[in-house]
Structure formats: C-alpha cells, structure tokens
Amino acid sequence: MTTPRPAASRRSRSRANGDGTVYQRKDSRWEAAGYVLAPGNTRKRVRVYGTTRKDALVKLTEKIAASNRGLPVAAADSTVGAYLTYWLDGVAVHHLRENTHTRYAACIRLHLIPGLGAKKVARLTARDVRTFLDQLRTTCQCCAQEQDANQRRCCAIGQCCDKRLSPLTVTYVHSVLKSALEHAVREDELPRNVARNVKTAAPRPRRFRPLTAAEARQFLQTASGDRLHALYELALRTGLRKGEILGLHWEDLDLDAGTAGIHRSLQRTRTGGLTTMHTKTRASERRIALPTECVHSLKNHREHQQQERQVARTAWSDSRLVFTTPTGGPLDPANLTHRFGRLLNRAGLRRIRFHDLRHSTATLLLEQGVDLVVIKELLGHAHIGVTAGVYAHVRLRLQRQAIDTLNDVLSPTDDGTDDPPATAAVR
Template identity: 25%
Template sequence: MASFSKYDTTNGERWLLKITITDPVTHEKKRTTRRGFKKLSEAKAAAKIIEMEESKIKYNLKAHVIFKHIFEEFEQEYSKHLKPSTIYRKSIDIRKWILPEFGEKRLKDISKNDCQRYIDFMSTQLKSYKPIVIQAKNIFDYAVRNNYIESSPFTNTVYPKNTLYESEDAVENFWTKEQSLHFLKSLKENENLKIYAMFRTLLLTGLRKGELLALQESDINDKTQNLTINKTLYYKPDNTYQILKPKTKASIRKLHLDDETYSVLKDLIRQNKKLRLQYNVQTENKFIFIKETSFDPFRNSYMNEVLNKLCKRYELPKITVHGLRHSCASLLFAAGVDVKVVQKLLGHAHIETTMNVYTHVTTEQVEKTTDLLTDYLKEKSSGGQTVVKLEKKQ
C-alpha cells in the first residue's frame, strides 16, 4: 500500500511516496521511501511500477527458493532409483563440493558467470572434477523441469582446456604380465593366507571390491570349482553393512576358478571355520574375507590401504583395487580371449566398457609391434651405418 505527501524544498514543492514491500521468501515487510517527484502523478506512476515489480516477483516466487532446498527435493527424487551405496557417495560429493558454493543462494541470483567460475575452480581442486560438475548441472536441470527457473545457468558453460593436473603423471591403472607375476609371487612368499587369497582372487577374476567382500562360503561349488557372483557388500555411514544386488544384471555371473585360487580360498575357509570353533562364534553369513576380531566382512577402504602398502613394499607402480580388475582384463586380452568373453567374465553391462579397456591395452601393443617391424627392416652394416636391404627383381 502506497501513501503520498508533499514537502517543500529550495527548488519548490516536491512529492514523496512511501510504500511497503514484502519479501517473497522471508515474508518480512520493508518500508521504502522515494522522493523528488515534481507532480503527484509522477509519484503515483512510480508507485505503480514498484507494485507491478512486486507482483512480478510474487508470480516468479519459485525462483527465490534457496538452492539447498531444491537439492533436498532432487535428492528425494533420485534416491528412488539408485542403490544406497550410490546415494551415499553422491551425497558426500554434493555436500562437500556443491552446497558450500550454491547452497545458501537463491536460484534467481545464480548466474552463468557464477557457474563458469565454479567449473574453473573445480578444475584446480580435483583431477576428476567433471562428475561433480555434472551433479551440479543435474540439480539445476531438475529445477528447470519443475518450473523453478526457465533455464539452467550451466547452459553454454565450458570446461577449461588446461588444468593443474595435466602435467602430473597418471597413476598406472593396470599392470603388465611381468608385474602381475611378480606381485603374486611376492604375496605367496611373504604375506599371510588371507592377503594372498584376497589379491590373487581380485587379480585373476576381475571382481569388484563389493563383489569380493560379499563372497560367502556357499558361493564356491566344490564339484565344478565355479564361483557364483550374485551380490555386493555396502557399508552404511553408521558402520553397519548391507548385502545388495550387484551393479547390473550382467554382474550376476559364474566364474571358473583355477586350481591354485580355488585351493587358497578353500584353505581360507577352513581357517575361518577353526576361528569360529575356537571362539565359539555362530554367524548368520559365512563371509570368506572377514575381520578376525568381529567376523564381519572388511570395509572397501581396507583393500586399497593394504594394496598401497604392498605396491611400495614390492616396488610396483601404484594401482587401485579397481586397477587390478583392469589388469585382469588386460591379461585376458593378451592371452587372446575374445572381447565378448571378457565382457561376460567381468560382468560389464555394455560392450563399450570392455572395449575402452581393450583399446587402452592394444595401444601399447601396437607401439611395440611398430618397433619390432622397424627393427626387422633395419640391418647394421660393418661400418655401423643403418641401411635397409631390398632384394632386386630377377
């Protein structure tokens, strides 16, 4: 509601208006005064513009919603379709990297420039920053779909061409045949049964971390030496674990164990049985890879921690547990196994995933083949010069 009054100045009479504006989000009322109008009609016209702007703001009220409230809606929506482990991982990233930047801002106040600056900043913080940026984009896309904003401020933003990480040496994501053999030999000679069984199984079967930790004694068929993979293990934030379905339908599979891997797994099972008898413990799930103190399965992080120490101990390139899965694939390809068979063994839902590994591995093989061809064509003369000999036509 606006009110008008006349006042005197050295330049003559002037009009002022007083109008109350309500914040569309907080609903707080704020009294605004405008001065200097020569005519009452000018003051009324100004009041009408202010009221129209306020009406427009109220009409576009959704754009005043705080970003973190949109995230909460978004989280409820996507959590219906994802595994608890995926939800937990994504939520950690969002709360650590996205909410501190956008959380307290209104949607209407977040511009394209803000989003571009955010992308540029993230590129200096993380090597794999793009998945987190995509998560931020997804939240804004949700806001667009639900009519909070007309368009996403991430539209037409770009990823920087150069980052601080481009000059860093990439962590090796797979081992060669020689490195793999050295690793297995070192484990067998120096480590305990559990460590040897764990990492031999990972390297020679290509199991995912959660799949290995979910293995139970009943998953091994003694007649066929087949291993059944039909579940995965997830540790919740409260330190309790949950057995879930595997990543995809393709992840449900049977693998034939080589004699030694079968043998060490059976030895480990016998060792676990002795421990249960010794401590008089009955467990509902007889996991193969267990903590001796609680008989619960290990956490995913345990394997990476141990593997980091093993890489240093045996002077091997640093690799992740997932890198052992990649190494398994590379060894299968090097042994001449068909791509479709490797896809089935590793439980890849899409052949493109398998082909990405295949391309990586064969690139190195192609480079070696080119060197062999060059060496074949070259021959050193007695004078030490390198020449190419070609047979003359008869």
Template identity: 35%
Template sequence: MVEKKKARAKHRGIRGAGSVYRRDDGRWVGSFIVEETGKRKYLYGKTQQEAYEKLQNALQDQKQGMLATGAKEKVGDYLTRWLDVHKVTLRISTYKRYQVVLDKNLIPALGHLSLQKLAAQHIQTFYAKLVKEGISPRTIKMVHAVLRKALNQAVRWKLIPRNVCADVSIPRYSKHNIHPLTMAQAKRLMEVSKGSQLEVFITLALMTGMRRGELLALRWAHVDFATGCLNIHRNVAYVTGYGYVEDDPKTSSGNRAIPLPQLVIDLLKQHRSKQLEVRLKAGSKWQDNDLVFSNKHGNYFSLTVMYKVFNQVLIEAEIPHMRFHDLRHSAATILLALGIHPKVVQERLGHSQISMTMDTYSHVLPSMQQEATDKLDILFREQEREQE
C-alpha cells in the same frame, strides 16, 4: 458540491500480450498472466524499456515452454526434496553418496540461498573455498555433478529458467593413469602375498579381474566348487561419512559367471577352512553373513587393514606403489597380451560394451597388432613354400 473524478477509460490489450506501466514509486512494471498457473507475474525495471524487454523475454520463454513458474524455495529445501523424489531411481550406494554430498557440502554452503536467485558466482565462490580448504579436484567434480543434476531437474520442473552450473568452471581433474603389472610382477606379487591376510584376495583379483567391491561382497553361496565357477551378483561400496553400502552391480553385465583356474579353487578351499577356525574362535560374536572375505567377526573386511597389508606386500615385492584397482587392469592387460579375444575379456570384467574394454586397454593393442602381423607373415610364407 464536490466534483466527481472521471474514471479513466480502460483499454483492453491483446490477450496474453501483457502490459507495461509506471508505479507511484517511479518503478516500471511489466505484468502478464502465467498460462500454467493463471496467476499474474510481475517484472520490474528502472526504465520503461527495461521493464518492456523483461516482459517480452518472459513471454517468449512462456511460448517456448521455458518459463520458470516455481514458488520461492531455498536451495537446501529443493535439494532435499529432489533427492527424496529421486531415491527410487538411484542405486543405494549412489543415493548415499548424494546424501553425503548434500549434507556435508552443498546445503551448508548454498542451502540458505533462494533457488531462483542462485547464481554462477555463488557456486564459483563455493568451489574456490573448497580448493583453499584442500578438497581434491575429484571431490569437487563429484559435488558439481550432483548439483548440476539437481538443477537440471529444476529446469525440467520449470522452477528455474536455466542451469547456472553451465557458467561455472571446476578445477582440472586428471584421470588416474593405468599402471598394470607385468606378468613377472604379477607372479612376484602372488608369491610374496602367500601367508598374508590378502593372499586369496590378491590372487582372485589378478585371476578374475574382479572389482574390490565385488570381492568384498562375494559369498560362499556364489562359489560353485562342483563346476569350478564363481558367480558375481553383488557389489559393496564404502561411502565416506556413512559406511559400507551393498547393492546390485551397476549394469546387467556386472552379473556374470567366471570359470576359475584350479589354483584359485584350491586356494578358496584352504581359505574356507581357515575361516571356519576364525568362526569357532569368535563364538557368539560371529555374524553369519556368508562372506568369503570377512573380519574376525564375520562382517565386511576392513578397507583400512586391506590397504595397509596391500602396501606392505607391494613394498616386500619391490613393486612401485599402485592402487588395488590396478590389479583389475593388470588382469585385463595380461589376458589381452596372451592373445585372449577382447570379447572374452569384456565379459570377464563385466563391461557393458566392448568399446569400454578396447578404449581402456588400448595400450595393449599395438603389441597385439604386431602379433597378428607376425602370424600372417608366418602363414603366407608357409603357403609360398608349399607352392614352391
């Protein structure tokens, strides 16, 4: 008669405390019930102590609400899902930029990895490869910013316990130093640009401080010749790998009205007349987008042509190479140097806060301080003379 084996007595532990035991293959296992899902989670270790420590750490994470409970998912699948979910919260241009970063950089390099197993060394190795390929630090910074943002959301969704981007270093990126034009250079640039495709474009940039994208998106409907005022409501960005993307300004302060000098109003009227001639020549090929600055068919003005002509004008004006965006900085610097109140400059530029204006153009402030000192000196010296 075969003797029946006595069943082992089951000792019920403290609810939620988990348990540690040894498997038949010799590995130690720590297991506990995940409160959020009601499913059992298993943690493995080579020794009883290792399994126990992993169990305690997991229980502590669960207590603090930091336990990653997501199912296994590839980085590429997660990034695609993350961007799709957040599309409604992003500006169109931002969404398109993120999409290009995912499709061109992140998914090809990291998409095959498990989200839960993505490590800092994977990302660091990827960035080192980009550097070897000659990718600029600025681009790598953009890639890193998108990945960090996506992984921060994964942490909030409890798909991963922490964001490994915190352990990754990116190449140093130096911000472009501002090189504004002097008043004499600004006048020279406007003079040399006369008759070129950018005559009005450059003049408007220097007179208003408008961004390149705001100039490209400007419509004739936004120009009020009766009041001599220009209204800014849109912005155009060129996304590499996608094309032109038009959107609202980044902030509400980007929507603004700028009074125009008579010089600019006259130039705009002349420009409109010339554009009508181009429109008639284009005939049925003309696209009626109402753009102030357009190509020969009425679409967005080519950035390639813009940069080519701008560099030619700089050379002819004997002005060192500069970015077109520096015209915006030049406009602000000239206004501040003329003694225009920073609050007026802030509103004209469309900055959301005056601190942004002050921080960006702090190089102008010392001369303004000296001007204020000189005016005070003159004021009180006159007062002393009157008392004598």
C-alpha cells in the same frame, strides 16, 4: 440434449480436501495444483503437468506426500540452495546408494550452495554456471571454505597455499548440478537445463600402473603364505572389485563346476556400517568362470576357515561370507587395504591401489590377445566403451607391436629371396 453425468460418477472423480485439483488445459495437457510445504516453513501452491490425468496426479501426490513428511518442496522460484536441498533429501535419496548420496551432499554443501545457493532457479543462466565453474578451478579452496581462519595459515597470513580443485572434481560438481536441474525439467518446473549448455573440458583419465606379468607372479608367490591368499588370487586372476570379493557367500560359488555368481557387494556406509548391497550396476551382476588355481585356493581356504570356526567356538559369527575375520565376521574394506599395502612391501613391489589388481587383470588379458568383449563380461562393465576407454593405452601398445611386426615382414631380406605367397585370405 446432453445427458447429465450420474452423481456417482461425479463423486468418483472428486478429490478430498487438501488433495489439490486436477484438470485438463486447452493445450490438452493435464495440470494438477495443490498446497505443499515450502522453504521457510510456509505453505505454497505448486502446479505440475502431465500428458495424462494420471501422470499429473502422480506428480502432485508425490509432492504432497514429501510435504507431509516435512520435506520442503522447492519450485522454480526457489533459490538454488533450497532446490538442491529438496532434491537431495526428497528425490535423490531414493535412487542413490548411501555412499554416493554422502558424496553428493558434501558436493552441494561445500561448493554448490556457497557458489550458487542465493540465485533463483528460474533465473539461473548458463553464464552463471560457467562463471561458477571457472571460479572453482581458480580459487584456493582452503580460503574459499575458510579453513585457514581458525588455524592462522594460508590466506589468513598472506601466504596462499593455492589448494585448487582437480579437473575431475570440478566435472563431478557440474554433473551433480546437471542431475538436480534435470529433475526440475522433468517435473515441468524449468523449460530447460541450463547446466547442460555449459561444456567442461574432459578431465584427463586417472593414470594407473598395473602390475607386469613378472610383478604379478612375484605378488602371487609372496601371497601364497598369507591367510587371505585365496582372496588375492581371486582379485588378480578374475578382476573382481574389492566389494564384490568381500561380499561373496559360499552359496555363490560352485567349486565343482568352477564358477562364481556375483550378486552383491560389501561396503561401509556412514549409517549402517558394514552393509551388503546390490552390485554397482545391473551389468555387474554376472556369473564368471573361475581359474583352476582359484578353485584349489578356495578349497584350501574353506578348510582353513573350518579350523578357525572350531577354534573360535561360540565366538564364531556365521556370516556365510567366503572371506572373514578369524571369528567369522565381515572383513572391513579399509583393513583389507592396509593388509594389501603390507603384502606389497613384503613382496618388494611398488605401492599400488587394490583396485589396480583389477586393472592388472584386464591389461594382462589384453596383452595376451583376449577379445575385448570377453574382458567386458568378466569385469562387469555396463558398456564395452567403458572397457575400451579405460584400457586405450594397452590397445595403442598392441597396435604398435602389430605395426612393428608388419614392418619386419615388409623389410627386405638379406639374401634377396622372396617369402612364399600367402594362401589364406585376410578377413
């Protein structure tokens, strides 16, 4: 005879009104169902699944919580436009940096919703995605976004400017769509991610022309009289990113030991202005050794900053940053870019991006035979494949030099004498 469950046990597993229901299916999976806010300000019953009761319950609770905040919860029978809006504002916003979220929003608004927004998510096919991406590659964006309508130019006057998206931008749009649909697959709202079945041609890597050793020396010589000499020296000798340099605090530096801890980055965001945030990736958080020249220039910079503090007096803003404005405030990344351009003009050098100082550091180190692993740790790359891929052109040039050196050794000598036999084994 089966013993009935105690009433207290049954009550502990009951759910309040509006919290939905959770039960186990015949296939042993757990299913949770409840009513949430849907696009069009309507209520809709959604179902989520999990391997355990807790998994299914957590998924349903997240959807109900988002619904209570006024965010429509899109399901597989929603349109692509509604689902992308839900995913961007209800899911991606919690794990993306603000600037990345802004770029995702522009990508969805300008390209994905106009191209695929009216289609149903459940009926979206790989062919739809492929056709959409092909149209992005071949369609004039000035005409597609009707930028010419008000100004009477381009297609509006029958003279198309043929302004097309770059292959890199098309790949970026594709990646945003894949990320959104992948969330639907994880939530068991779609059986598969059709965007992953579409292969796009890998865009050509961005070409950059790093400074040569002679140009780097000329740059440092010109920068020696600049107020931010220590910043430029640090950028070229260590390969730190612009945001990492601008986010350095004095407590991050140990000038006696000659080291620097990289923990944060200074960025300008649309809502917060100049904001200090975590480094780009977990691998970017690191401790690096400072060259002796950087230690000297940083000590001089600290003395100069103390003089500026005395001049500014009450107007001084104690931000604890290493590199600041004359009144102690944070340096705007855009202003640093302008200053860097003027410095290049004074040095008589070609125009490059500030980020190319980082490329110059890695290139010069590779050309001096520094191990790729060491460069990867210095630059803070997440994987060594990133380092190897970005600087493949340098490795090919080094291979050519090695082959030429071997060719010189194998070439016959003029006097016909043989070289002494090698005594060391090659490993």
